[in-house]
Amino acid sequence: MGKEIPGFAHKFILNLLYPARCPVCDRPAPFGTDICPDCLRALPVIETRRCAKCGKPVEEFEKYCEDCAKNPHAYTCGLGIFLYDEQMKKTMAALKYKGRREYGAVLGRLVFERARSELLRWRPQAVIPVPIHPERRNQRGYNQAEEIARPIAELSGIRFCPDLLVRTERTGPMKKLTRAERFENMENAIAVRSGGHVPDRVLIVDDIYTTGATIDAAAGALRKAGARQIYFLSVCIGAGFMITY
Ligand SMILES: [Zn+2]
Ligand SMILES: [Zn+2]
Known part of the structure; x- marks a missing residue:
């Protein structure tokens, strides 16, 4: 050498x-x-009023989006930084399916920069990426949520816990599923690794928030294992509620 x-x-x-x-x-x-x-x-940064629970854009007079007004969520609250528009769809697809692993680091940094005040308020003790199934991870070579979460942990100085959650079931693509089907699909799909220590306040990181089914599955597992305040940050978030209830 x-x-x-x-x-x-x-x-x-x-x-x-x-x-x-x-x-x-x-x-x-x-x-x-x-x-x-x-x-x-x-970049389509969301700067309008947000739902107090999931962070989706809402009208000036609304506290919650239509989804959160109707349905409970397992997490405490969170937000997505960018609107999941046509451009972001391309960016996220490149990160997930075209091997552009390095985009995760850029996006994670941008999320951190735009969520500093939330992080100071929430004070999470662990940054936890949403896990993907080991088979999928082997095929892709990486977990995109982990790539996004790593710089958030590094820049904030919060402990990075990429192995705390595991995907116990391999779920198919959820694009065409209704909201109820997505939640059913994700039920029991994520668990805390046996022996894993879950602190009081945790931050879940994912690429896209749509109905919240995935974040809720992760949050449910963490809550069962002792977490009390469960926050999330995602790069993108869908604008409206799912029409296909
Ligand atoms: Zn460019
Ligand atoms: Zn909401």
Whole structure:
């Protein structure tokens, strides 16, 4: 083995050889960055009033979205940072299905930057990514939620617990399922690893929040194992409630 290259020089050389691709336009990002300034500005950050429970955009006069007004959730509260629009659909698909693992780090950092005040208020003691099934993880080579959660843990200094939850069932794609079917599908699909220590206040991290079925499954397992305050952060969140109840 040769001499070790200092971190910054290593990064510099790597960046020259393999410029980071921007998670929005998928082109090489300007040197030394990981997202184009224009693409960053164009991201659909949710800045309107949010549901007090799930963080979905709501009308000025509403406290809860239609879903949270009707249905209980296993988590305490949380929010998604970006609207799951056509652009974000492409970005999330690239992260999940096209091997753009590095997009997770950029998105995780952006989530952290936009959720600082929530993190200070919630004071979670563990950052826990939503697990995927081991077979899927082997196929993909990584868990996208873990890639997003890692920088949130690093930047906030909160303990990173990527192995605390396990996916006990391999669930199929939920795109075409109704809300009720999604919850049924996820029931018992996530559990706390045996012997895993669950603190009082936890933060679950995932890529997309749609009906909340996945986050609720994770939150339910954590609550059973002793968590009392269960928060979540997701990169994206759907705008309205699911029409296919
Ligand atoms: Zn770009
Ligand atoms: Zn809601």
